[in-house]
Each structure stands twice: as C-alpha cells, then as structure tokens.
Amino acid sequence: MNSDGNPIFGLVSTFGLMSLFAVGGANAAIPEMHRIAVDVHHWLTDKQFADVFAISQLSPGPNVLIVTLIGYEVAGFAGAFAATIAMCLPTAVLAYIVSGLLKGSSGARWPSLLRTALVPLSIGLMGASALVVSQAADRTWPAIVLTLAAAALAFATKVNPLWILLAGGCLGLAGVV
C-alpha cells in the first residue's frame, strides 16, 4: 500500500472503506477514526483528535464532518474535501440503490430484523466512542466531573445540546478543566 505516498489517496481509501462499516452513524465510527488517524497513520495527536471531535460537535451539520477536520490536518482543503466525499457519497449512493430495490416490496421482514440486530451493536460502539475521546483528552478530575455533569444534564433534561457545549467552553475558558 502506498498510502503514505499520496495523502489524498490514503484519505479516500481509508474513509471510503470505513463508511461501509459505519453502522449506527458517524458517532459510532469515532473509535475506528481514532485508531486509524492517531494510532496507525499518526495523522493527528491524541490531543488534536479530542479537539477536532469538540469542533465537529460544536459545528452545525451532520456529525460526520469530523472527517473534514481530519482530512484538513492531513492535506489541507483538498484533503478535507476528499475525506468528506469519501465518507459520505459511497454509502449515500448505496442507500439510493437499496431504496430503489426495495420499492414495491414493502413489508419485507429483514430490514426491521437487521435494524433490531444492529441497535445493541451501535450502542456499544457509541459507548466506545465516548471512552476513546475522553482518554484522548486530558484525564484530570475536574474534566471527568465536567463530563459526568454534562451527561447527567443532557440525560435528565431537554436542554439544547448547544448550551451544554457552550457552558463547557466557558468553564474551560475560566480554567476549571
């Protein structure tokens, strides 16, 4: 594999392949992104990975745009574009083809079966995402307390997630974390 030779090629092949295994959406693929971008290719440091995760969660749009940030770190604007398209377009076209095939055969049993089977797996994956990112970020006691407080607030109330993120940013600015 000459993925080191051409960074764009490396990004496209990495995220194109990853998207096909991204069950449960982008947030479930975070650990794999971390494994590839930090551990395998050393595109980002642990800290940078935690940062781009924070930026992607704070920005509007689909959460998958964390790959835009990773792509930029690797190869600038071209890398950002290539990574985003590689992660998004193949599965979107796949969904288009499958929806065309399913048309008319409504009431098929296997889509709901497959969905039921995938739910526990995607929950496990998202739990792993939370673990991987929190390990990539600073693991100080105040940071852990802030994480748990944000989790409790988001779980128990219907506060807009954006406010929780901004509150976290303010506490960070104040030097709490």
Next chain:
Amino acid sequence: MIQPQEKLAWPQENCLGLKLGRVYFFYMSLDSPPAASSGVDIRQIVDQTPPPGLIALFFAFAKMSLAGFGGVLPFARRAIVEQHRWMTADEFNETFALCHFLPGPNIVNLSFVFGSRFRGLAGGLAAFLGLVGPPMVLVMGLAALYAHFGDIPVLRRILAGISCAAVGLLVATVFRMMMPLLKRRELPPLLLMVAVFAGIGLARWPLQFVLLVAVPISLGVTILMQKRALS
C-alpha cells in the same frame, strides 16, 4: 382546508437556528397545528404539494443542515414533514428506517434517498450537496483557523471544556438508547452491546473485524429470540 404553502408554527422544543453567523430563536409553540390531528388532511396536503425542484431541494437541505446542532435529524423531520409537507410522518419514518440500518452517516443517506424520490439521481445529488456542502465549507474554515490558532492557550482551554461536554452528550445519548434495551430485560443484546464496547473501546480492535463477528451473531440471536417470542 389549509393551503400547502401556508407555513405552520414549528412545534416542540426550542430550536436554535444559525444564519450568517448570527444565532437567533425561531418562533416556539407547544400546540400542534389543527391539521395535524387529521390523517386524511395531511395525506391530501402532501399529495397536493408540488414536488420540490433541484434548487429547492438544495436550499431546504442546506437550511436544515446549518440549523442542525448536535444532529440534523429533528430539523430534517420538521422541515420535510411539517414545514414543506413533502412527506407524511409515516413516509419519513419509513425512509429514515431504511437509512438507519444501512452503513454510513444516516442523515446523509436520507438526503440522497429523499431527493431521488422526487427528482431521480440529480435530486438525490442536489439534496446531498445541500446537506453536506455548506457545513463542510464552514468546517473547512474552522479547520484552517484551528491549524493556525489551535496552540493558543486560551483556545486550548476552551476546546478542552467543549470536549468534555461533547463526551458527556455522547454518554447521555448512549444511556438514552440503552433504556429500552434495559427495560426489555433480554440478556443477549446487552451482552453483545458490552462485548462490542469492550472489543472496540478497551481492546481497540479494528471495526471491520469486530463487526464481521458481531453482526452475524446479533442477527442469529435476534432471529432466535423472535422465533421464541412467536412460539
């Protein structure tokens, strides 16, 4: 009879919209519009609504994407079902269910499938580009800023705080999704969930490897449990 083009108040939750860098609130209302109570009227309204063109698809998806902090789905549902009346709630759920069991970013899949329903491949592409394009340009700008200023101590502190909060949100989502599973008190799905968590989060095994083992097992378990529930 409510005209299709008549815009109804967006119900539920407070929604934040971002436009041209300015954050402001949309009108909030807890009352659902009267037409929503009658399924027949909704059906007629959706049937009478002219299908969106390519440009309308692009801008509708761009708008819901830029408004979508922490997930675009609620905004997509609101815009497609309640605002534009392009689909009934059932049709939307059905389309989303399809995109949910397929791999890849769900909402991105949904945009392509949705657009193609109205305008074929070009429609799918228009909706896809609307959803992904504008926020991607925005995030590219943030990426450039981060590359230049990411090492400034003030920004480092802010990002550290946001990062903690973002992980917290993820943890909350995980627990929310887990509740129905816990309530059903079925051991096999919970064991699979923990196994995947351990394999990916603790052992850091490659995703492909874990899924190639876990998906067939989970499918088998689901089929067995459904059979047992029937008999």
